[in-house]
Amino acid sequence: MANNDHNSKRIEAKWQQIWEEQKLFKVSEDPNKKKYYLLEMFPYPSGRIHMGHVRNYCIGDVVARFKLMQGYNVLHPMGWDAFGMPAENAAIERHIHPAKWTWDNINFMRYQLKKLGLSYDWDREIASCHPEYYRWSQWFFLKMYEMRLVYRRKAWVNWCQTCQTVLANEQVEGGLCWRCDQPVIQKELEQWFLKITAYAEELLRDCEKLAQGWPERVLIMQKNWIGKSIGAEVDFPVKDSTTVIRIYTTRPDTLYGATFMLLAPEHPLAIELARGTDYERSAGQFIDEVSREERFARTSGLGEKKGVFTGRYAINPLTNQPIPIWLSNFVLMEYGTGAIMSVPAHDQRDLDFARKYHLPVKVVIHPYENRLDEETMVEAYEAEGYLVSSAPFDGLNSQVAIERITEYLEEKKIGQRTINYRLRDWGISRQRYWGTPIPVIYCQTCDIVPVPYQDLPVILPIDIDFKFEGRSPLLDYPEFLNTICPRCGNPAKRESDTMDTFICSSWYFDRYTCPRYQEGPLDPKAANYWMPVDQYIGGIEHAILHLLYARFYTKVLRDMGLLQVDEPFLNLLTQGMVIKDGAKMAKSKGNVVDPDKLIEKYGADTVRLFVLFAAPPEKDLEWSDQGVEGCSRFLKRVWRLYQNYGPLLKAINIEQKYPSDCPTEIRAIRRKTHQTIKKVTEDIQDRFHFNTAISAIMELINTLYLVNIPSQEGRTNKLYLMALKEAFQTIILLLSPFAPHIAEDIWAGLGNQTSIIKHPWPDFDPEIAQEEEIEVVIQINGKVRSRILVSSEIAEEELKLKALGNPRIKEFIQDKQIRRLVIVPRKLVNIVM
RNA sequence: GCGAGGAUGGCGGAAUUGGCAGACGCGCUGGACUUAGGCUCCAGUGGGCAACUGUGGGGGUUCGAGUCCCCCUCCUCGCACCA
Numbered sequence: 001m002a003n004n005d006h007n008s009k010r011i012e013a014k015w016q017q018i019w020e021e022q023k024l025f026k027v028s029e030d031p032n033k034k035k036y037y038l039l040e041m042f043p044y045p046s047g048r049i050h051m052g053h054v055r056n057y058c059i060g061d062v063v064a065r066f067k068l069m070q071g072y073n074v075l076h077p078m079g080w081d082a083f084g085m086p087a088e089n090a091a092i093e094r095h096i097h098p099a100k101w102t103w104d105n106i107n108f109m110r111y112q113l114k115k116l117g118l119s120y121d122w123d124r125e126i127a128s129c130h131p132e133y134y135r136w137s138q139w140f141f142l143k144m145y146e147m148r149l150v151y152r153r154k155a156w157v158n159w160c161q162t163c164q165t166v167l168a169n170e171q172v173e174g175g176l177c178w179r180c181d182q183p184v185i186q187k188e189l190e191q192w193f194l195k196i197t198a199y200a201e202e203l204l205r206d207c208e209k210l211a212q213g214w215p216e217r218v219l220i221m222q223k224n225w226i227g228k229s230i231g232a233e234v235d236f237p238v239k240d241s242t243t244v245i246r247i248y249t250t251r252p253d254t255l256y257g258a259t260f261m262l263l264a265p266e267h268p269l270a271i272e273l274a275r276g277t278d279y280e281r282s283a284g285q286f287i288d289e290v291s292r293e294e295r296f297a298r299t300s301g302l303g304e305k306k307g308v309f310t311g312r313y314a315i316n317p318l319t320n321q322p323i324p325i326w327l328s329n330f331v332l333m334e335y336g337t338g339a340i341m342s343v344p345a346h347d348q349r350d351l352d353f354a355r356k357y358h359l360p361v362k363v364v365i366h367p368y369e370n371r372l373d374e375e376t377m378v379e380a381y382e383a384e385g386y387l388v389s390s391a392p393f394d395g396l397n398s399q400v401a402i403e404r405i406t407e408y409l410e411e412k413k414i415g416q417r418t419i420n421y422r423l424r425d426w427g428i429s430r431q432r433y434w435g436t437p438i439p440v441i442y443c444q445t446c447d448i449v450p451v452p453y454q455d456l457p458v459i460l461p462i463d464i465d466f467k468f469e470g471r472s473p474l475l476d477y478p479e480f481l482n483t484i485c486p487r488c489g490n491p492a493k494r495e496s497d498t499m500d501t502f503i504c505s506s507w508y509f510d511r512y513t514c515p516r517y518q519e520g521p522l523d524p525k526a527a528n529y530w531m532p533v534d535q536y537i538g539g540i541e542h543a544i545l546h547l548l549y550a551r552f553y554t555k556v557l558r559d560m561g562l563l564q565v566d567e568p569f570l571n572l573l574t575q576g577m578v579i580k581d582g583a584k585m586a587k588s589k590g591n592v593v594d595p596d597k598l599i600e601k602y603g604a605d606t607v608r609l610f611v612l613f614a615a616p617p618e619k620d621l622e623w624s625d626q627g628v629e630g631c632s633r634f635l636k637r638v639w640r641l642y643q644n645y646g647p648l649l650k651a652i653n654i655e656q657k658y659p660s661d662c663p664t665e666i667r668a669i670r671r672k673t674h675q676t677i678k679k680v681t682e683d684i685q686d687r688f689h690f691n692t693a694i695s696a697i698m699e700l701i702n703t704l705y706l707v708n709i710p711s712q713e714g715r716t717n718k719l720y721l722m723a724l725k726e727a728f729q730t731i732i733l734l735l736s737p738f739a740p741h742i743a744e745d746i747w748a749g750l751g752n753q754t755s756i757i758k759h760p761w762p763d764f765d766p767e768i769a770q771e772e773e774i775e776v777v778i779q780i781n782g783k784v785r786s787r788i789l790v791s792s793e794i795a796e797e798e799l800k801l802k803a804l805g806n807p808r809i810k811e812f813i814q815d816k817q818i819r820r821l822v823i824v825p826r827k828l829v830n831i832v833m
Numbered sequence: 834g835c836g837a838g839g840a841u842g843g844c845g846g847a848a849u850u851g852g853c854a855g856a857c858g859c860g861c862u863g864g865a866c867u868u869a870g871g872c873u874c875c876a877g878u879g880g881g882c883a884a885c886u887g888u889g890g891g892g893g894u895u896c897g898a899g900u901c902c903c904c905c906u907c908c909u910c911g912c913a914c915c916a
Contacts, residue, residue: 215837216837216838217836217837217838217910217911220836220837220911220912221836221837221911221912224836224911224912224913225912227915229915229916231916247916248915248916249916250915250916251916262916298914299913299914299915303914305914329914330914330916331914331915331916332914332915332916334915335915335916336915336916339916340916341916342916343916347916348914349914349916350916352914420915420916421915422915540910540911543911544911613845613846613857613858614845614846614858615845615846616846619839619846620909621845622844622845622846624844624845624858624859626844626845626858626859626860627844627845627858627859629859630857630858630859631858633858634858636873637873640873682849683849686849687849689847689849691845691846691847691857691858692846692847692848692849692856692857694857694858695846695847695856695857695858696856696857697857698856698857698858699856699857702857705874705875706875775853776853777852777853779852779853779896779897781896781897782895782896782897783897784853787853819896820896821896822852822896822897824852824897827852827853828852828853828897830852830896830897831896832896832897
């Protein structure tokens with residue numbers, strides 16, 4: 001038994017301890033080495049590691065170990081995204097203090113991660129709930145306040161009643177809270193905002209820089225989220241009044257077709273316009289009604305389009321004709337100017353509205369191929385065409401007209417070219433306890449006073465009477481709330497809201513470069529040496545939220561002079577989900593596989609190997625217990641080879657040169673060895689296709705099982721043993737990023753004194769890898785009819801003769817006419833008849 | 834509706850540049866070892882008795898298509914009144 005089983009528990013514990021004692025993965029800046037910053041998304045300490053984490057971190061670990069062996073100075077850190085709601089929910093449900101719950105989880109999960117044998121520099125570990133981390137989150141807040149990138153305003157916010165807090169737009173998914181799946185309602189609150197919109201253009205533009213290293217779909221999602229649109233703002237005077245209403249449109253070419261105007265019910269002029277008209281009451285009722293509507297229903301496109309007449313008219317500034325002003329629920333106050341001109345002939349939403357309320361439809365653009373009928377049309381014509389009923393612009397192409405009419409508006413000073421973004425400023429206030437306190441003081445005389453830098457961090461009190469209910473306990477904790485105004489010295493109140501946790505994850509990768517730095521948030525030397533992250537690995541679920549915020553922070557930190565990069569993550573790998581029985585592994589579905597139990601049963605090496613072998617990283621991974629068995633079996637096969645021939649091979653010195661007239665069998669072993677190095681190296685570094693890399697290693701093992709195992713005669717054949725040792729040693733080296741413990745143990749067993757990670761990644765010799773004989777396919781009319789073995793250096797002419805001379809082929813050809821002969825060197829000969 | 838990705842044996846997946854479809858693993862079948870089972874080792878394994886046929890379906894380009902082009906079906910993901 002002992003011989004067949006490598007006793008994973010023993011050797012894994014042994015090597016993990018040695019790696020830790022020798023601080024093998026500890027790194028520092030070294031200007032003489034090429035740096036490589038490899039990062040996986042840090043986990044939320046929810047309690048236990050799940051398979052998604054295992055997959056994420058194993059993928060990263062292969063890359064880290066591979067780069068280490070290639071001689072890079074590799075930064076590979078780990079930490080904890082430790083603030084957030086689940087800690088409070090656990091507190092409420094189980095009466096455990098969020099801090100205790102969080103730190104217990106961190107300690108357990110760190111222990112779990114260490115059992116996987118991951119190559120982290122644990123000395124750089126950070127936890128975002130630690131005051132030495134969040135003090136700098138507060139520092140950034142104050143700096144951004146100085147830079148006028150932070151502001152406070154009353155705003156309608158997404159409110160989750162279950163979580164008792166505000167959600168950013170990005171955290172509302174289909175009208176439901178991203179965390180608890182409960183409906184989100186609207187509430188008006190005083191909120192702190194970060195001005196991410198100030199960077200909208202740069203965030204959009206720099207997507208181009210990421211096109212090489214990021215998945216296209218992530219960039220598309222980001223671009224859509226930023227939602228740039230180019231158009232014009234146009235002033236419409238209100239009839240019988242001095243008031244002017246400004247609208248935003250992307251289609252100035254349709255201005256002559258505007259037959260009515262729509263205002264958002266929240267528009268400041270909405271109720272004012274209706275005042276004194278016959279429609280005042282119905283308008284008021286309508287505004288009231290819409291305010292109670294769910295935001296999701298209103299913005300989903302599925303809700304009913306409703307409206308009400310204000311009783312007033314605006315003057316179309318180009319036609320000088322009066323058009324009725326209506327209010328409608330589908331116009332949003334937050335976008336553009338909160339008012340639109342309606343061109344029913346050329347906008348489907350407007351057409352639906354016009355037909356419903358019997359408002360006029362006026363065609364101003366005809367397609368080139370036919371004419372529209374405004375009386376009967378049910379589909380708005382939104383595409384390109386030529387202008388009609390547009391006085392001086394008639395006949396113009398609509399694309400051209402956009403430019404011309406915009407110029408005309410600017411000339412007449414009734415409008416201007418305008419760019420709008422869908423992206424809104426980032427509301428960061430959360431009415432929760434377990435988060436970074438917002439470092440602000442409210443004073444009756446001085447109003448809003450930022451906490452002075454020297455008073456940071458504003459410590460989140462831990463020794464607090466936690467009431468275990470939804471309301472933030474800070475609100476009932478006078479020792480925290482009551483303070484002195486730093487400006488006038490009078491009693492004042494602290495802000496009791498905390499920051500959105502996405503703040504923590506927006507700069508943690510910067511802090512890893514200098515985790516214990518005291519003089520400021522970042523040590524410029526370290527940050528500028530390591531940043532940007534060369535490879536970032538994580539789940540696709542963060543495609544918008546986290547990645548956009550992190551990009552935003554990077555640009556802000558650059559503008560503070562703390563960083564020299566524009567983008568934080570050069571390359572991004574979004575790994576697929578772990579699936580079992582056709583569904584994502586989830587507690588609620590009862591299909592979770594516990595990594596701990598698997599490690600207990602098979603060892604970390606097997607678990608690592610399986611999650612890397614079962615599918616390429618970007619695809620979903622279908623869990624298979626039998627697949628795990630297969631990987632375990634493979635490692636045992638490696639171990640058995642080592643048990644049987646390790647001592648023999650250990651004694652062999654492979655420094656000696658192979659003579660040029662090496663026997664065929666030896667050349668074949670060496671060829672396979674070097675082909676495998678080539679395949680594994682390229683699969684890891686060019687494609688991250690670890691599944692095919694592993695299968696190549698399996699092939700080499702299979703080859704060694706089949707070759708003539710050293711008999712008595714073989715034992716004296718030095719060259720043969722050298723080739724075998726070269727092959728086996730190569731297997732161990734190539735396997736080491738995937739299954740590092742068994743590799744390390746065998747490596748030591750082969751007589752090596754230093755860790756395998758210190759050994760350079762093997763190089764392949766293209767000449768040795770080159771096939772001597774290749775099989776060439778002979779086709780007749782594209783169908784394979786025969787195969788011949790030829791020298792890989794065969795001349796085309798000779799190949800042709802061999803193909804035509806092949807007996808089986810001769811039979812097919814007989815005396816028929818050959819119309820064409822296609823020869824693909826080293827691949828095939830196709831005879832066309 | 835718009836955008837992106839996908840569909841290959843019984844299963845997970847290979848095929849990187851238009852050139853032998855199915856690497857590797859699982860499963861299955863047979864053999865060896867064994868009192869027996871398991872483990873292990875070896876061999877076989879897309880379908881079809883065969884000619885042949887086969888990468889979701891239909892068409893096309895090409896000497897040659899899983900791969901390129903057109904049309905269609907289904908699946909997954911993202912966005913979805915942003916004027």
